[in-house]
Amino acid sequence: MIRLTDRGHVYALFAIVVLATALGSLTQTVMNSMLGGVEADFGVDAAVGQWLTTAYMLVLGVTVPAVTWLAQRLPMRRLVFLALGIFVAGAVVSGAAPSFGVLLAGRVLQAVAAGITLPVLQSIAMTRFPPGQNATAMGIAGIAMGFAPNIGPLIGGALVDSLGWRSFYAILLGILATLVLATALTVPRGEAPTRDARLDARSLLLSTLGFGGLLLGFSEASTLGLSHPLVWAAVAVGAACLGLFVRRQRRVDDPLIDLRIFESRRFRASFAAQNLLFASFMGITLIVPLFVVGLQGGTALEAGIVFIPATIMALVCNPLAGFLADRVGVRPVTVVSAVLLAAGSVAMAFMDEATPLWAMTLMQTVRGLGVSSLIGPYASWGLSKLPRAIVMDGSAFFATARQACASLGTAAMVLLITTAGSLGAAPALGYQLAFGLSAALAVAVLAVTLAKVR
Structure with a gap:
């Protein structure tokens, strides 16, 4: 074990979990551009290949709520080792996969690991950094x-x-x-917070069916349509089980998610704003490439160029927004960021076939600056008034709900495009409706920010 100060151990742990979470997020989307190669190697079609991304999303969404129980039973060092070990196993299985099914199993393991690290990362930022540094830490996260x-x-x-x-x-x-290796050398051993925490199996089952059903239904709606039985059945089962899950959490002694988190006004406002934010911006990562390639006749490289400036600037804006929120307060940071988000989003709703690439890139950059400057400050502000013991619960519920809302927003945007096309509307109209929905959600984020953030 390397000798570090207590603060040094926290920084080392935080850096390790940030990198592990980044790898999980990277692994989630990296497959999007590798699907063609995978499908060719294993002789599967696009519908089957798409399950590599769908399954990852589903497993990630249903894993996160269970992390609250794991965090009560395992010391942080062991929890990080568990996540990294599962991640290593998933990478080995995927890299050596002799068949598509084995590769899919490897992706499932990777999603479980990512589901563990995401709420752990936010919990570390909120509970192990001193007051006045939480938003900065969350910005880095x-x-x-x-x-x-x-x-x-x-x-x-x-x-x-x-x-x-x-x-x-x-x-x-x-x-x-x-x-x-870094975890072994720098993260000290410690005691678990509560060794006798009991896992309520019925809550876990309801959570899995609830969030899993919603995620499956929303993700399949964009390809199968709202009228498909699978979509309706998955959403209906998911909504019913989620309702039963919420009801059960209020009645059992050891809830999987402690719903006292919703007693906090800040948490409720941040929860609403973040769900609207993720519903607004995640779908754009799919719609913009479809717009550039499908409508404008551009190339995949040109579609990628649209995102590059905002992606690069996010490296600076994420931590800078958190730092400013700690120094000048969260309201001015979130208001300015929400205005940027809304301005860029509304401008994109008026794009058509003739919109030049540079203009689209500029609008997406303004929009992206708003997104990257909202995530950290809003998350830290929403969690800041929760009792320390239930910060992990808040983080886990944040992460799971955001995933479902991102899927819902994406499905709704794709559905608008396909519906407009099937009705014989002008080619650009469906995309304008999709961008318009994203803009409406962005304006809603601004409205919540102006009304609730103090």
């Missing part, structure tokens, strides 16, 4: 949640065209091995 997934498709495309898709997992293993 935002790099893992914002920058990493955006750069994933670019990395995947570069690797699949040069070294093949398996090379990503070889690189991933090298980084993970370094993180395992």
Whole structure:
């Protein structure tokens, strides 16, 4: 064990979990641009190949709520080792996969690991940093949640065209091995917060069916349509089980998610704003490439260029926004950021076939600056008034609900495009409606910010 000060141990732990979470976010999106190579190698069609991304999203969403119980039973060092160990196993299985089914199993393991690290990261930022540094820490954490997934498709495309898709997992293993070694050397042993915490199996089942059903239904709605039985059944089962889950959490002694989190006014406002934010911006990462390639006849490279400035600037804006929120207060930071988000989003709703690439890139950059500057300050502000014992519960519920809302927003945007096309509308109209929905959600974020953040 390397001798560090107490603060040094916290910084080391935080850096390790930030990198692990960034790898999880990167792994989630990197497959988007490698699907063609995977499908060709295993002889599967696009509908089957898409399950590599759908399954990852589903497993990530249903894993996160269970982390609250794990955090009560395991010391932080062991919890980090568990996440890294599962991640390593997933990378090995995926990299050496002899068939599509084995690769899918590896993706499931990776999603479980990512589901563990995400709420742990936010909990560390809120409970192990001194007051006045929480928003800064959460801003740094935002790099893992914002920058990493955006750069994933670019990395995947570069690797699949040069070294093949398996090379990503070889690189991933090298980084993970370094993180395992760093954890062994710098993270001290400690006691678990509550060794007798009991896992309520019925809550876990209801959570899995609830969030899993909603995520499955929302993700399939964009391809199968709202009228498809699978979509309706999944959403109906998910909503019913989620209602039963919430009811049960209020009645059992050991809830999977302590719903006292909603007694905090800040948490409720932040919860609403973050869900609107993720519903607004995640779908754009899919709609913009469809717009550039499908409507304007551009190339995949040109579609990628639209995101590059905002993605690069997120490296600076995420921590800077957190730092400013700690220094001047969260309201001015979030108001300015929400105005940027709304302005860029509304401008994009008026794009058509003739919109030049530079103008689209400028609008997305303004929009992206708003997104990257909102995530950290809003998360830290929303969690800041929760009792320390239930910060992990708040973080876990944040992460799971955001995932469902991101899927819902994306499905709704794709559905608007396909519906407009089926009705014979002008080619640009469906995209304008999709961008308009994103703009409406962004304006709603601004409204919540102006009304609730003090």
